[in-house]
Amino acid sequence: MAIWSQAMMNERLVRYADLIPCRTAFLDTRTPGSTEKENFTIIGAGVSESPEQHVHLTERHGFNIGAARQPFGCVNSQHSHDTAEVFIIHSGRWRLLFGPNKEDGSLEIGPGDVCSVPIHMFRGFEKVDQGTGFLFTILGEDDPGKVTWAPAVFEAAADFGLKLAKGGRLIDTTSGTAELQDVEMEQGLDADGMAHLKTPSAEKLAQCVVAAGDIVANPGSPLAAEGVEEAGIIVPRATGDGFAPGPITGWWPQNFNLRQLTLQTGAYVPTHTRAEPEVIMIQDGTLEVSWADGAIIMGAGDLLTVPVGLPHAFRNTASVPLNAFVVRGGDSPAAPVFA
Structure with missing residues (x-):
């Protein structure tokens, strides 16, 4: 039987106070309303698009765990996943926003609530009460792939100098060092691609959330x-x-x-x-x-x-x-x- 020393187990512990955030993790980093969000990758590489993202634990688990910390009014822009994405609310109240342009309804959740958002649909989330809130996320599989952004996110990011290369790498065009002519850029989904990312009915989405009191x-x-x-x-x-x-x-x-x-x-x-x-x-x-x-x-x-x-x-x-x-x-x- 393997011996697990105190030191070895301490390396498998990530304390809240020791979490290392990334504020440049995604395409919407500079978009007004999203600049103050902090992203954390705790277990697995996650879906971050930035080489600045710190990964706390790299051991493969069959799933990834991350987190987000946001102040009042801060928004995580509309995106879709190819694997499961689960929100576990630790603190604060949050609103999940559905549809590529937030047009397909919303769901408000608070401390202790859990929501597993279906794959292949657009979702975003915002902190809706005063103060800073924190939530854990679980992503399915060891390699959860990359996020698919709604078209409006690409347009807003481009206005602030950020573009996305194929494969999910952020490129800052304001630095003057990006060799864009040698990089194949991500263009976002066309009409056919968008047609495959439909929001389920409200009745179906109700099957995906459990309130703390329930x-x-x-x-x-x-x-x-x-x-x-x-x-x-x-x-x-x-x-x-x-x-x-x-x-x-x-x-x-x-x-x-x-x-x-x-x-x-x-x-x-x-x-x-x-x-x-x-x-x-x-x-x-x-x-x-x-x-x-x-x-x-x-x-x-x-x-x-x-x-x-x-x-x-x-x-x-x-x-x-x-x-x-x-x-x-x-x-x-x-x-x-x-x-």
């Missing part, structure tokens, strides 16, 4: 015990650890499960192992993750990826409840094996 614990979870609850949020199909499909299943590939883990004060999950990647993101409260050679105390906004097969335990050591989101790799995670 999350229901699964009493059949192997982790369930006194003071311990685990709820399914994204469960594409019935799983090996006793979860039925839903409430979000998706009609497009997800390739991971999303759960909520709640521990009351002093509650404990005994030592167990997992057969798939497990990433823990703390929504609020405090969680101790322990293993044979050490322990880590996590707080709000912190993220930890647990090595596959590592025997580990959870405990809430604080005087308030612990709420965490947990990403488990694959559509059907296996049952944990308890020591």
Whole structure:
């Protein structure tokens, strides 16, 4: 059995306070209303278009995790993805905007809410209340590809000197050093391409969001015990650890499960192992993750990826409840094996 030292596990921990932002990550960086957004790539290379983007953890998980931090009124422009994109709201209120020109409706979500936006449709998002807000994102697959921007985003970016090369590389034409004649530029979608990126009906989109107050614990979870609850949020199909499909299943590939883990004060999950990647993101409260050679105390906004097969335990050591989101790799995670 591999030995995981305290130092090795600390390298798998990304604390909120240590997140390294990029403010030049995407084509809309200079577009008015988008200049103050901060993008984070936490696990995997993500979809950033900038070589300045810092990647915290490069280990392949079968999915990517990133984040965004934005002040009131700041907008992330209309774009589409080829793999799953999930929003987990950590703080603040946010409005998701649908359609290439924001014409297909919107959805407002707040702390603890989750939305998995279907692939091949345009979406953007803006921070709608005062102060700065933070959200986590999950992208499907190890290589989630590149974003597809709405035509208006290309036009606005060009006005501020930014263009996009084929393959998703940002080029700054204001620097005077870009050799554009040797670069094949991304032109955006034509009419036929746009026709394939249609917004589903409001009824279909309602199947893609779960409000914090509607999350229901699964009493059949192997982790369930006194003071311990685990709820399914994204469960594409019935799983090996006793979860039925839903409430979000998706009609497009997800390739991971999303759960909520709640521990009351002093509650404990005994030592167990997992057969798939497990990433823990703390929504609020405090969680101790322990293993044979050490322990880590996590707080709000912190993220930890647990090595596959590592025997580990959870405990809430604080005087308030612990709420965490947990990403488990694959559509059907296996049952944990308890020591």
